[in-house]
Amino acid sequence: MKLFRKKQELYLSDRQPLTTAGKVMLFLNYVLLIGWAFIIVWPLTQMVISAFNGKQGRYLILNKISEGSYEFSFKHFEFLFTETLYLTWVKNTLIIALATAAITILIVSFTGYAYSRFRFKGRKASLMAIMLIQTIPAFAGITAYYTLHSIISSVAPLFTRQMMLILIYSGGGIAANTFILKGYMDSISTELDDAAKIDGCSNMKVYRLIIMPIVRPMLAIIALWSFIGPFMDYLLPRVLLTNPNQYTLAQGLYTLMNNRETLNQPAFAAGGLLTAVPIVILFAALQKQLISGLAQGSVKG
Template identity: 40%
Template sequence: MAVVTSATEVRGKRWWREVGWRYPVAAVAIVYAAFPIVYILSASLSDRGTLTGSNRLFAEVSTSQYEQLLATMFPTWVANTLFIGGVTAVGVVLMGGAAAYAFSRFRFAGRRQWLTGLLLVQMFPQMLAFVAIFLLLLSLRDVVPVLGLNSQVGLIAVYLGGALGTNTFLMYGFFNSVPKELDEAAKIDGAGHARVFFTIILRLAAPILAVVGLLSFVATFSDYIIAGIVLQSQDRLTVAVGLYQFISGQFDARWGIFAAGAVISAIPVLLLFLFLQRYIVGGLTSGSVKG
């Protein structure tokens, strides 16, 4: 009996040392990550409209904050953000994919230098470009109004240029893992580079395309600084810029409406993440070793 008890204790200690300790660590991480979400949800359902005295979660449940939010220009801001984020995600996937395909499949003079240049450009902090972006769009407004200041198309162009380098590198590593024999077989059958790219490479690169599109959409959806610099009219603002107006006042901050807007704004990103989650791990890891 003593031998059996000792063996059980040894197995129990071994299980705790190798596996068991992960459960309390995971529980603490889940609580730490979920508490802000639960707190914001509770504040959005409170009738007070303020965070003061909201320490008791779900002490009162009311939809008044959501009703007041929908009476503002919030639906317009959401539509603007979905349009800008969707167009930017599609544009980044197509532009980054085309650039990555060229670097992966073609051999031309200065190929390595251009790759190194893209990497070096991405190392500079983005805030260094804020003044240049403002002055550039201010000048373009007089020449090409659709690309100037207070233009959603101009904001999309800024996003596309800023995301090209990093996403090109992500897709470049993935494209290198696609066998070149597929390209050669398609060319023997008479396919050109465009047909190979759109019908073969893009289909095989679906995981990395999903990851790049998701990251671009999330970054665009949550961006405040660049969108706040470019967009100025109320009917053209994005969600991040528009919601900040509810809490920018020192004495009239409307935290309840802000919390309701934050909850609704998280839904599109959450749905997109759930829809693309089966591609995320494969897209981030494939091509990371071979290149």
């Protein structure tokens, strides 16, 4: 009887001890998570090893670090900076990514607020159109992009294909993220808006002082998605950009895999490693907004 009471005292919370079936499921979950982590970490490890392996030739050889098969070297990075247009590709990609993120955030923040807080004619029809636009892949409209670029460039000769790429990325991001941000704003009580309007705030002040601080975490996520897109996309730049001086990182690095003259697979691994640097920096910069934005918004509201 005393032993039974001691066992009862061990579980004072509502959480019940695991049964045999629960322990088996927990074990399987850990096995799946470890396996999934291995699938992700192993290629990354091979990429890092190959990028700094001076004994790798033009072709990538996946192996373990062993005596005689590895020599720490920066020669693949030197090849990137001296034998390719890597810095130009980085500059092009950063310009496209920053412009895409800025345009997307600027427009989506207003369209999301308008669809969430206002009722106007054609609201449901336009929301349905936004949902339908998301189902059409951007690559499917490549003919229309060429025609549109020809029309605009005939009127404005300074309009480049890189600008066209920014408009394509921004247009797709606005359509997708407006619907997401609207749903996020719908979860914010309209009583905050009413209280602010009683105090004399206009719709713009409500948006700036009440809504914006609360939706800052979602805006940070949208900015991150919009920034990453140009770094990861290959198809659209491959079709639209024909001059090597205009290539993005994905398109430029791919030439190290399929071009006989510039073939250097370890340099491709080194370039892929460096490509992750601006994305990691942006994620670290926005992480504070993701954590503290909601709390700051709720205090102001």
